Amino acid sequence: MALKIASRFRRLLQRPGSIDLGPYERLTQLVGEAEESVQSLTDDELTEAVAELRTSGGLHEDEQIEFLALARDAGRRAIGERAFDGQVVGALAMLQGRVVEMATGEGKTLAGAIAAAGYAVGGRKVHVLAVNDYLAKRDAEWMRPVYERLGVTVSHVGQVSTPEERREAYQAEVCYVPVSEIGFDVLRDRLVTDVADRVTAEADVALVDEADSVLIDEARVPMVLAGATRNEALDDDVVQLVRTLRAGVDYEIDGDGRTVALTDSGTDKVEKVLGEAAAAEDDPDEADETEEAAEPAVAKKFNLYDDENLDRLTQINVALHAEVLLRKDVDYLVRDGKVSLINNNRGRIAKLQRWPDGLQAAVEAKEAVPVSDSGEVLDSITVQSLIKRYKTLCGMTGTAVVVGESLQEFYDVEVAVVPPNKPNIRKDEPDRLYLTVDQKNKALVEHIAEVHETGRPILIGTHSVEESEQLSDQLEAAGIEHVVLNAKNDAEEAAIIAEAGVPGTVTVSTQMAGRGTDIRLGGKDESHDKDKALELGGLYVIGTGLHASRRLDDQLRGRAGRQGDPGGSLFFASLADELVTRYSVSSGLRPHPDDTGRLTDRKSIGVLEHAQRVADGANAELHRTTWQYNRLTGQQRAILLETREQVLTEDLAATELAERAKERYDELVDEVGEDVVKSAARRIALRHLDRRWTDHLAYLADLREGIHLRSLAGGIVHLKPIDEFNKSAIASFDTLIEDAWKDAAETFGTAEITADGLNEEASGIPRPTATWTYLVNDNPFGTEADRILGRLRNAIKPGSAAEPEEILPEEFDEDELPEELRDADSDDDLPEELRDADEDSADGKK
Numbered sequence: 001m002a003l004k005i006a007s008r009f010r011r012l013l014q015r016p017g018s019i020d021l022g023p024y025e026r027l028t029q030l031v032g033e034a035e036e037s038v039q040s041l042t043d044d045e046l047t048e049a050v051a052e053l054r055t056s057g058g059l060h061e062d063e064q065i066e067f068l069a070l071a072r073d074a075g076r077r078a079i080g081e082r083a084f085d086g087q088v089v090g091a092l093a094m095l096q097g098r099v100v101e102m103a104t105g106e107g108k109t110l111a112g113a114i115a116a117a118g119y120a121v122g123g124r125k126v127h128v129l130a131v132n133d134y135l136a137k138r139d140a141e142w143m144r145p146v147y148e149r150l151g152v153t154v155s156h157v158g159q160v161s162t163p164e165e166r167r168e169a170y171q172a173e174v175c176y177v178p179v180s181e182i183g184f185d186v187l188r189d190r191l192v193t194d195v196a197d198r199v200t201a202e203a204d205v206a207l208v209d210e211a212d213s214v215l216i217d218e219a220r221v222p223m224v225l226a227g228a229t230r231n232e233a234l235d236d237d238v239v240q241l242v243r244t245l246r247a248g249v250d251y252e253i254d255g256d257g258r259t260v261a262l263t264d265s266g267t268d269k270v271e272k273v274l275g276e277a278a279a280a281e282d283d284p285d286e287a288d289e290t291e292e293a294a295e296p297a298v299a300k301k302f303n304l305y306d307d308e309n310l311d312r313l314t315q316i317n318v319a320l321h322a323e324v325l326l327r328k329d330v331d332y333l334v335r336d337g338k339v340s341l342i343n344n345n346r347g348r349i350a351k352l353q354r355w356p357d358g359l360q361a362a363v364e365a366k367e368a369v370p371v372s373d374s375g376e377v378l379d380s381i382t383v384q385s386l387i388k389r390y391k392t393l394c395g396m397t398g399t400a401v402v403v404g405e406s407l408q409e410f411y412d413v414e415v416a417v418v419p420p421n422k423p424n425i426r427k428d429e430p431d432r433l434y435l436t437v438d439q440k441n442k443a444l445v446e447h448i449a450e451v452h453e454t455g456r457p458i459l460i461g462t463h464s465v466e467e468s469e470q471l472s473d474q475l476e477a478a479g480i481e482h483v484v485l486n487a488k489n490d491a492e493e494a495a496i497i498a499e500a501g502v503p504g505t506v507t508v509s510t511q512m513a514g515r516g517t518d519i520r521l522g523g524k525d526e527s528h529d530k531d532k533a534l535e536l537g538g539l540y541v542i543g544t545g546l547h548a549s550r551r552l553d554d555q556l557r558g559r560a561g562r563q564g565d566p567g568g569s570l571f572f573a574s575l576a577d578e579l580v581t582r583y584s585v586s587s588g589l590r591p592h593p594d595d596t597g598r599l600t601d602r603k604s605i606g607v608l609e610h611a612q613r614v615a616d617g618a619n620a621e622l623h624r625t626t627w628q629y630n631r632l633t634g635q636q637r638a639i640l641l642e643t644r645e646q647v648l649t650e651d652l653a654a655t656e657l658a659e660r661a662k663e664r665y666d667e668l669v670d671e672v673g674e675d676v677v678k679s680a681a682r683r684i685a686l687r688h689l690d691r692r693w694t695d696h697l698a699y700l701a702d703l704r705e706g707i708h709l710r711s712l713a714g715g716i717v718h719l720k721p722i723d724e725f726n727k728s729a730i731a732s733f734d735t736l737i738e739d740a741w742k743d744a745a746e747t748f749g750t751a752e753i754t755a756d757g758l759n760e761e762a763s764g765i766p767r768p769t770a771t772w773t774y775l776v777n778d779n780p781f782g783t784e785a786d787r788i789l790g791r792l793r794n795a796i797k798p799g800s801a802a803e804p805e806e807i808l809p810e811e812f813d814e815d816e817l818p819e820e821l822r823d824a825d826s827d828d829d830l831p832e833e834l835r836d837a838d839e840d841s842a843d844g845k846k
Contacts, residue, residue, distance in 0.1 A: 019414050019415065019416040019417075021089060021093075021416060021418070024092040025089060027064070027092055028088045028092065030065045031069050031072065032085070034066060034069035035069045037069075038069045039073055041073075043077065043149065046070055046073065046074060046149065047149060047150065050070050050074075050121060051151050053067055053070075054121055054122075055121075056122075057122070058122040058124070059118060059121060059122040064092070064095065064118065067117075067118055068091065068092070070150070071083070071091075071117060071118070072088065074146050074149040074150050075114070078148070079143075083107065083111065084106075086102065086107075086420065087106070087107045087111040088114075089418050090396065090418045091111045091114040091115040091118065093394075093416040093418070094115035094394040095118050095394070096394075097392055097394050098413065098414055098416040099394065099395045099396065099397065099400050099407055099413050099414070099415050099416070100395070100397075100400070100415075100416050101399065101415055102396060102397075102418045103420050103558055103562070104398045104555075104559060105562025105563045106418070106420055106421060106562075106563070107421075108397075108398075109139050109209075111396065112128060112139075112207055112209060113139075113143040113146055113174075115207060116128055117146070117147060117150050119207075119392075120152045120153075121152065124204050124205045125174075125175075125204045126173065126175070126207055127203070127205070127390075128140075128207045128209060129178070129179045129209065130176060131178065131218075132178055133159055133178055135178075135209065136156045136157065136158060136177055136181075139176055140156035140176035141156075153172040154172055154173070155168070155170075155172035156169065156175065156176040157169045157170070157176070157177040157178070157181050158178070163197075166200075167199040170201040171201060179214050179383060180218075182386065183223040183386050184223060185199050185200045186381060186386065187224075187225035187378075188225060188771070188773075190379055190641060191225070192648070193683055193686050195649060203390045204390065204391055204392065205392045205394070206387055206390040206392070206393050208394070208395030209395065209397075210397050212397045212399055212402070212407075213397070214383065214395075215383065215384075215403075215410070219383045219384050219410070219623050219626065220619075220623055220626050222380045222382045222630070223380060223381050223382070223383075223386075223773065224377055224380045225377070225380070225771060225772075225773050226377055226378060226772055235315060236365070238312075238315045239319055241270065241273055241319075243323060245262075245266055245269070247324070249263065249266070250262065250263060250265055250266030251263060251320060253325070259321075259325075260320050260325055267304060270304060271302045271303065272302075274309075274312065304316070314358060318358045318359045318362040319365070319366075321359060321362065322359060322362035322363045323366055326363055326366075327466070328466075329465040330465065333465065334367050334369060337369050337370065338369060338370075338372070339360070339367055339369060342465065377694065377701070378690065378694055378771065379637075379693065379694075380697065382630050384410055384411070384627055385634045393411055393413050394413070395413075398554075399554045399555055399558070400415045400417075401417060402549070402550060402554065406620055406623065410623070420564070421563065421564070422563055423564060424561050424564070425566055425567075426538075426557070426561025426566070426567040426568060426569065427567070428569045429569065431605070432570065432571070432572050432573070432598060433573050433574065433598065433599045433600075434572070434574040434575075434593070434596070434597045434599065435575055435576075435591055436574055436576050437576045437577065439598075440545075440572050440574040440577075440597070441471075441544075442596075443572065443596055444471075444572045447542070447570070447572075448460065448475065448480060448506065449478055452504075454536055455503045455504050456533075456537055456540050457502055457504070457506075457533055457539050458505070458540045458542060459507050459509065459519065459539055459540070459556075459559055459560070460508045460541075460542045460544065461541065461556040462509070462544045463544065463545055463547070464510065468484055468508050471544065472484050475508070480506055481506065482507065483496055483505070483507055484507075485507065485509040497509070497519060498519070498524040499523050499528075500559075501520050502522065502523045502533070503529045503532045503533050518562060519539055519560075519562070520562075521539065521565055537566050537567070537568055538566035538568065539559065539561075539565075539568075540560065540567070540568045540570075541557055541560045541567070541570070542569070542570055542571070543571035545571070545574075545577050545579065546573050546608065546611075547579075548579060548583070548612070548615035548616070549612075549616050549619060573608055575599070579608075580608060580611045582611075582615075583610075583611040583618065584607050584611035584614060628722050629725060632726050632729055632730070633700060633729070636733045636736075637693075639737075640737065643689065643737055644689055644690075647689065648682070651678060653678070653681040653684070653686075653744070654678040654681045656745075657685070657744060657748050660741065665677065665681075668753055672755045676755060676757055680758035681748065683758050684747050684751060684758065684763075687760070687767065688747065689737070689740045691743070691765075692739060692740040692743070700732070703728055703732075704725060707724055707725045747763060747765055
């Protein structure tokens with residue numbers, strides 16, 4: 001009843017998640033009535049009944065009722081799971097193009113399979129987009145018996161699938177595929193020179209599992225197809241030079257920790273060292289003199305910002321970013337001699353993800369591992385552009401309402417909240433806030449030990465590999481047996497998570513989003529003291545800190561209390577946590593903790609809540625910015641692809657080149673035949689279209705990096721960076737296709753074309769010797785505009801909580817402060833981390 005009232009209130013306010021479930025619930029009742037007649041059918045008769053419903057125009061309401069009754073019984077027969085009413089409601093909502101919010105353990109996988117089969121029976125092809133290979137394969141195999149009973153073909157695609165396997169898989173009526181794999185396949189298909197080389201099928205229906213993670217979190221990370229060019233190893237002297245620079249003296253980090261820049265002193269030091277190196281290179285004989293006779297080389301005048309030194313400046317900057325801002329076991333791991341990025345949204349290895357090539361090489365140089373191949377970007381696509389290709393979008397997740405506004409803004413899709421099959425009785429305790437990280441960690445371990453003594457199963461969510469291992473060391477020192485799940489052992493994740501509900505078990509895990517495994521009390525088969533786990537209060541979830549998005553906190557909480565089980569959750573936090581120091585202003589706050597360092601006053605807790613709201617907003621703005629800068633590029637790509645499609649499937653290339661180089665065309669037709677000439681013309685035209693597009697993307701990448709300078713140069717006339725970007729991008733693309741035809745005509749005039757066809761290498765248009773795909777962490781340190789705004793904000797806000805006397809009168813009316821804050825005048829009450837930060841800041845100013 002409470003959920004229905006909340007739903008109606010949201011509808012009144014026109015808030016996301018306000019879809020009225022009434023019509024779906026009424027249809028679900030009719031499905032239940034129809035189910036009685038279905039149960040008397042044999043298996044073959046059930047499959048035949050579904051076949052009789054098949055149509056090419058989608059299922060109408062009466063047909064949906066009959067189909068859902070058949071599908072519900074097919075689930076009972078095939079895998080022993082009869083869909084609850086809530087799962088039927090969820091399937092109906094997805095069949096209407098909604099994103100469904102269903103709590104963890106409520107059976108999203110079966111509901112999604114029923115919806116996918118419903119689309120297939122209605123004549124549609126469905127891609128069930130998963131977050132990773134494991135879930136795509138698991139769910140396809142798990143639901144296969146249901147699909148087969150319904151007469152629907154199903155398949156899955158993974159990283160190891162061959163082109164032939166992919167082509168066959170995409171022909172199935174329902175194909176489970178990670179969103180990254182379908183994205184990469186689309187990119188590869190855009191560059192084929194023969195229609196037969198394509199693997200993907202027409203984009204029709206996208207049913208997105210973990211919809212918030214895929215559509216919101218992944219939307220900030222473009223997928224890239226690259227072609228081999230060169231190895232971008234960073235000079236070792238640059239790496240060594242950067243390591244000698246001192247924080248606060250030679251470089252400064254902005255308040256958000258997103259960018260680092262040389263100070264004047266640091267620039268002088270770098271220029272001096274590089275000038276001496278340049279002088280030594282110019283006079284190698286001097287370097288060969290004996291130590292007694294040798295004199296230091298006279299440093300050449302070296303200006304780091306001269307045009308000819310641009311490459312050096314870039315190397316210094318990326319090496320500094322890698323050395324100072326990117327942290328091992330937090331942002332990346334070094335494993336098997338390679339640098340692997342960590343997906344912050346899921347706390348696991350991002351297997352195909354890398355930073356832009358220069359930064360990737362800098363991190364590899366920092367860790368002294370072989371530099372991976374780099375290359376030029378042949379094409380890229382964002383998740384949002386990928387999803388926009390589909391005619392119908394729907395999906396499911398455990399936390400959709402929180403991002404409901406973003407789903408409406410970016411995808412024009414609404415959220416339907418399906419109530420749980422059984423009431424949620426989980427007890428969520430108020431967050432516990434501490435002054436310092438050390439005080440928080442001490443209280444955290446003590447609380448874990450206290451709960452563990454009762455035997456209650458505990459799941460602890462951490463933010464990084466580094467944090468999980470530090471906590472593991474602390475638990476080991478306290479004599480608490482536990483298991484750790486993080487990016488270093490994610491291969492065993494399903495087995496570890498499945499047993500997290502056994503009494504006495506303590507499981508430490510990084511981010512739980514997309515794990516895809518239910519935590520059942522008593523273990524996977526519920527045979528290990530389930531009754532005892534119930535008596536103890538069920539699974540107890542503990543967070544070591546709040547996430548940047550409260551949606552991620554909710555995902556962690558949702559692991560407890562599944563299917564009406566008891567459960568509990570508690571989050572620990574401190575004013576020195578990165579969330580607070582990056583996204584909120586704690587300066588001027590005069591906290592008064594108790595003996596353990598705990599804070600309970602309203603203003604301190606308000607700082608924590610404010611930081612999370614700001615972080616949520618910052619992530620939404622990053623998504624919005626990514627989309628704004630990629631929207632025009634997507635439109636230009638569509639124009640180019642339309643021309644490319646005509647070249648690939650028709651005789652457009654032959655027609656164009658016959659007009660532009662008639663004599664050459666006629667001569668070649670006489671020598672080798674028209675079919676060979678048409679094929680050669682097609683390959684030449686495709687190569688130059690692709691070449692021009694690659695160059696255009698490189699230009700846009702450089703343009704975006706420096707576009708903020710135009711807005712600063714506008715004087716009193718405010719120039720919006722996105723408008724300036726679009727203006728330049730349009731001008732660059734305006735003649736692209738015509739220029740490609742001119743290049744093609746020039747190549748056609750001299751190309752080596754024999755009866756065996758076109759010799760691309762000899763004709764000067766070789767295709768890349770190798771291609772590979774990856775996800776690029778787009779603008780990992782923010783745009784320049786973001787950085788400038790950050791510096792301005794940091795310039796006007798107080799530097800730290802260690803300067804309360806200066807800002808307290810400005811920030812707060814003392815009469816409005818809680819009594820315990822008025823008498824806190826000593827810096828002894830402040831976290832050591834904040835006092836140190838202030839001292840560093842003061843040193844930097846000197």
